[in-house]
Amino acid sequence: MFSAATVWDNIDKVRGSAPVVHSITNYVVMNSTANALLSAGASPIMAHAKEELEELIKISGALVLNIGTLSPEWIESMRMGASIAAANYKPVILDPVGAGASMLRTETARSLLEEGGISVVRGNASEIMALAGTGTSTRGVDSCHDSSEAEKSALALARKYRCVVAVSGCTDVVTDGEAVYTVRGGSEYMALVTGMGCIATAICGAHMAISEDSFAAAVSGMGCMAAAGGLAEVASNGPGTFAVQFIDALHKMTENDINRLVEVRVV
Amino acid sequence: MFSAATVWDNIDKVRGSAPVVHSITNYVVMNSTANALLSAGASPIMAHAKEELEELIKISGALVLNIGTLSPEWIESMRMGASIAAANYKPVILDPVGAGASMLRTETARSLLEEGGISVVRGNASEIMALAGTGTSTRGVDSCHDSSEAEKSALALARKYRCVVAVSGCTDVVTDGEAVYTVRGGSEYMALVTGMGCIATAICGAHMAISEDSFAAAVSGMGCMAAAGGLAEVASNGPGTFAVQFIDALHKMTENDINRLVEVRVV
Amino acid sequence: MFSAATVWDNIDKVRGSAPVVHSITNYVVMNSTANALLSAGASPIMAHAKEELEELIKISGALVLNIGTLSPEWIESMRMGASIAAANYKPVILDPVGAGASMLRTETARSLLEEGGISVVRGNASEIMALAGTGTSTRGVDSCHDSSEAEKSALALARKYRCVVAVSGCTDVVTDGEAVYTVRGGSEYMALVTGMGCIATAICGAHMAISEDSFAAAVSGMGCMAAAGGLAEVASNGPGTFAVQFIDALHKMTENDINRLVEVRVV
Numbered sequence: 185m186f187s188a189a190t191v192w193d194n195i196d197k198v199r200g201s202a203p204v205v206h207s208i209t210n211y212v213v214m215n216s217t218a219n220a221l222l223s224a225g226a227s228p229i230m231a232h233a234k235e236e237l238e239e240l241i242k243i244s245g246a247l248v249l250n251i252g253t254l255s256p257e258w259i260e261s262m263r264m265g266a267s268i269a270a271a272n273y274k275p276v277i278l279d280p281v282g283a284g285a286s287m288l289r290t291e292t293a294r295s296l297l298e299e300g301g302i303s304v305v306r307g308n309a310s311e312i313m314a315l316a317g318t319g320t321s322t323r324g325v326d327s328c329h330d331s332s333e334a335e336k337s338a339l340a341l342a343r344k345y346r347c348v349v350a351v352s353g354c355t356d357v358v359t360d361g362e363a364v365y366t367v368r369g370g371s372e373y374m375a376l377v378t379g380m381g382c383i384a385t386a387i388c389g390a391h392m393a394i395s396e397d398s399f400a401a402a403v404s405g406m407g408c409m410a411a412a413g414g415l416a417e418v419a420s421n422g423p424g425t426f427a428v429q430f431i432d433a434l435h436k437m438t439e440n441d442i443n444r445l446v447e448v449r450v451v
Numbered sequence: 452m453f454s455a456a457t458v459w460d461n462i463d464k465v466r467g468s469a470p471v472v473h474s475i476t477n478y479v480v481m482n483s484t485a486n487a488l489l490s491a492g493a494s495p496i497m498a499h500a501k502e503e504l505e506e507l508i509k510i511s512g513a514l515v516l517n518i519g520t521l522s523p524e525w526i527e528s529m530r531m532g533a534s535i536a537a538a539n540y541k542p543v544i545l546d547p548v549g550a551g552a553s554m555l556r557t558e559t560a561r562s563l564l565e566e567g568g569i570s571v572v573r574g575n576a577s578e579i580m581a582l583a584g585t586g587t588s589t590r591g592v593d594s595c596h597d598s599s600e601a602e603k604s605a606l607a608l609a610r611k612y613r614c615v616v617a618v619s620g621c622t623d624v625v626t627d628g629e630a631v632y633t634v635r636g637g638s639e640y641m642a643l644v645t646g647m648g649c650i651a652t653a654i655c656g657a658h659m660a661i662s663e664d665s666f667a668a669a670v671s672g673m674g675c676m677a678a679a680g681g682l683a684e685v686a687s688n689g690p691g692t693f694a695v696q697f698i699d700a701l702h703k704m705t706e707n708d709i710n711r712l713v714e715v716r717v718v
Numbered sequence: 719m720f721s722a723a724t725v726w727d728n729i730d731k732v733r734g735s736a737p738v739v740h741s742i743t744n745y746v747v748m749n750s751t752a753n754a755l756l757s758a759g760a761s762p763i764m765a766h767a768k769e770e771l772e773e774l775i776k777i778s779g780a781l782v783l784n785i786g787t788l789s790p791e792w793i794e795s796m797r798m799g800a801s802i803a804a805a806n807y808k809p810v811i812l813d814p815v816g817a818g819a820s821m822l823r824t825e826t827a828r829s830l831l832e833e834g835g836i837s838v839v840r841g842n843a844s845e846i847m848a849l850a851g852t853g854t855s856t857r858g859v860d861s862c863h864d865s866s867e868a869e870k871s872a873l874a875l876a877r878k879y880r881c882v883v884a885v886s887g888c889t890d891v892v893t894d895g896e897a898v899y900t901v902r903g904g905s906e907y908m909a910l911v912t913g914m915g916c917i918a919t920a921i922c923g924a925h926m927a928i929s930e931d932s933f934a935a936a937v938s939g940m941g942c943m944a945a946a947g948g949l950a951e952v953a954s955n956g957p958g959t960f961a962v963q964f965i966d967a968l969h970k971m972t973e974n975d976i977n978r979l980v981e982v983r984v985v
Contacts, residue, residue, distance in 0.1 A: 210497075211478050211481050211497070211745050212481040212482050212485055212497050213482065214745050214746040214787075215482060215746050215747065215749060215750060215912060215913070216482060218746055218912035218913075219911060219912050219957065219958070219961070222909075222910045222911065222912055222957060223910060223956065223957045223958065228912065229816070229819070230744075230745070230746050230786070230787055231787060231788070231816075231820075232787065232789065233788050233789045233790070233822055235790075235820075235821075235822040236788070236819075236820035236821070236822040236823065239819065239820040239821065240819060240820055243819065252497070253481075253497055253498060253499065254498070254500050254503070255499065255500045255524075256500070256502075257789075282496070282498075285496070285503075285506065285507060285510065286498075286502075286503035286506040286507055287502075287503070287506065288500055288502045288503040289503065375489075376489045376490060376702065377486060377489065378482060378485035378486050378489055378495065379482070379485075421699050421703070422490065422698065422699025422700070422702040422703050423486065423489060423490045423698055423699065423702050424486070424490065424694075424695040424696060424697065424698025424699040424700075424702075425695055425696075425699055427486070427695075427698075427958075428695055428958040428959055428961075428962055429958060429959075430958065431956065431957055431958025431961075432955050432956025432957065432958040432959055433956070433958075435910065435956045435957050435958075436955070436956050477764075478745050478748050478764070479748040479749050479752055479764050480749065482749060483749060519764070520748075520764055520765060520766065521765070521767050521770070522766065522767045522791075523767070523769075549763070549765075552763070552770075552773065552774060552777065553765075553769075553770035553773040553774055554769075554770070554773065555767055555769045555770040556770065642756075643756045643757060643969065644753060644756065645749060645752035645753050645756055645762065646749070646752075688966050688970070689757065689965065689966025689967070689969045689970050690753065690756060690757045690965055690966065690969050691753070691757065691961075691962040691963060691964065691965025691966040691967075691969075692962055692963075692966055694753070694962075694965075695962055
């Protein structure tokens with residue numbers, strides 16, 4: 185059974201062990217994701233050159249794949265990265281940014297899942313629906329659906345690829361295809377800052393790097409985001425100040441903040 | 452006749468309809484531009500892969516082309532994007548970053564204009580002068596000239612390519628080759644934050660997505676920038692806090708702020 | 719003899735002459751580096767296309783090469799950039815991000831140094847050790863070593879390639895292979911913000927653009943960073959607010975701040 189205590193335990197472990205998290209990610213969020221990882225206590229590496237993937241993944245605790253600004257060369261790097269990570273027993277998390285909005289994105293995400301080695305998928309409801317085959321369209325990458333729909337798609341996707349699926353939204357849903365957890369907290373400003381979903385994926389990656397249990401790591405990563413969002417909101421006057429306060433919150437949050445601001449429930 | 456009311460009307464429409472704005476833009480400003488669009492109420496897509504341009508442009512309300520960090524592959528994507536947008540009756544705005552500073556930039560911007568489909572060009576005075584053939588040098592991308600010189604170049608360029616031209620500077624100038632408007636407001640800090648011009652272009656793109664009238668959209672987009680700059684300045688202690696407050700301002704500005712902080716005049 | 723006065727003199731000259739600084743740098747830090755340069759009074763250009771390097775380097779005062787997100791095409795651009803800069807007597811500074819973490823990075827940095835034309839190398843201790851051949855591993859790019867170890871490696875590297883070497887850390891070390899200076903100041907938050915080292919390199923580049931003396935420029939660039947860090951820390955509540963305040967500090971710092979917050983010593 186996961187709870188707020190699971191969230192705090194993993195946050196604390198990330199701070200204590202500073203795991204290296206390797207990202208092959210999109211241009212839009214490289215800076216904000218690296219800053220979020222640093223504030224959370226992790227050590228980010230951003231690299232995509234095939235010539236160095238093996239060396240860098242070997243010194244990393246987890247690999248983050250994010251398809252937000254794809255091109256054929258980067259898809260090859262992601263494939264190669266997933267394969268190297270699998271061979272070296274490193275956990276991999278996939279962020280299928282914009283899946284459903286273009287065939288390139290949907291098919292790239294699916295082929296990465298089919299080739300194996302991905303432990304966790306973190307997306308929004310439209311992206312997860314598109315990959316699960318339970319929905320057909322994405323309008324940008326910021327959609328918010330109700331959580332029951334998200335839950336069905338997450339379960340379907342988790343069973344199809346035997347992975348953990350985390351759906352962020354007003355209520356986050358995390359499932360391994362059997363148990364389903366909801367994580368509540370956060371802030372409405374999160375939908376108004378670019379890359380908040382990508383940051384969630386990276387933070388889950390940091391938690392995967394310090395935990396054998398990818399399901400727990402996905403729950404605690406989403407819980408960490410919820411707490412940071414709640415903390416940041418009270419210090420913000422708009423999406424600009426929120427984004428800055430969010431980074432501060434990742435660095436400052438305490439066990440008490442998690443208990444106050446995050447609700448983890450089994451469905 | 453455009454006025455502060457035009458500015459507010461379009462700001463309000465963007466907030467009400469959340470248009471998707473697709474950008475093929477430069478690496479430097481992808482994050483800040485996406486955040487500006489989100490704060491203004493639009494829904495940004497950043498994508499350059501030729502394999503997905505058609506699908507993404509079809510679900511977008513406008514296309515932004517920005518040549519700030521060019522390479523041959525991205526030029527091809529921009530050409531293809533402009534052509535797809537034209538075929539789908541989507542308005543296109545071009546930001547000729549650094550035109551005049553290198554032949555690659557000047558010629559890429561010109562060839563995009565010559566191939567057609569671009570409704571609005573938004574640049575600074577040196578860039579517009581370089582494209583109009585009325586000036587010969589750019590010193591970086593931050594120059595500020597007097598507005599009469601900007602006006603002549605803008606008129607010449609607008610007539611040459613039958614498009615709307617918006618020149619940002621101490622006083623912004625916007626023309627369709629016939630009427631000329633000036634927009635005043637903003638902040639001196641805007642020249643000290645990278646990508647403020649690129650954000651102006653993206654905001655104009657959002658206004659084009661919700662208006663049939665590209666001339667009105669360019670005026671209102673520049674007016675929106677002027678108001679956000681004025682609002683942000685009073686809450687800032689330097690270019691760093693200004694950039695953050697600017698994003699807040701895009702989200703918070705009211706009709707009253709537009710009336711207080713922006714002056715729109717026909718020349 | 720360099721001192722706090724050297725730091726202030728060069729800061730003041732950058733503000734007075736607004737040198738153009740051309741960067742071929744990594745995706746993660748393009749935005750923050752451009753903002754740091756603007757706040758410090760310089761004029762940034764970010765461009766990597768081989769077609770335009772010659773024109774842009776000719777109008778620049780210095781060239782910054784940063785290998786943080788390498789790919790074969792970008793390595794070629796960096797080589798070409800270094801060669802054009804040498805032919806045009808423009809100073810070049812290299813940031814060997816992640817040297818030691820992968821062969822690609824170590825070898826790219828070394829081959830750039832061997833091909834000549836690089837006046838200053840700015841890295842952290844692990845990177846400098848890797849290039850000097852005095853260390854074997856890097857854990858990410860955020861390591862902090864003690865300054866005596868950094869000093870030995872810096873001296874070895876400076877002598878090997880007849881360049882100035884600046885090592886950032888708790889105490890910065892700058893040497894031309896003969897004299898050794900330490901620069902103290904800054905903030906512990908600097909290790910928690912991505913690209914602070916890259917910003918240091920860019921600021922040193924701006925100082926090189928306005929000084930004939932690359933050794934003085936490297937000392938003053940590091941001193942400028944130390945002052946901005948010290949100023950920003952007192953206005954911050956975490957790494958997010960620190961990054962914003964740091965940009966403000968670059969713009970606002972006074973001679974008195976340098977004297978209060980920076981200690982420059984010859985070893």
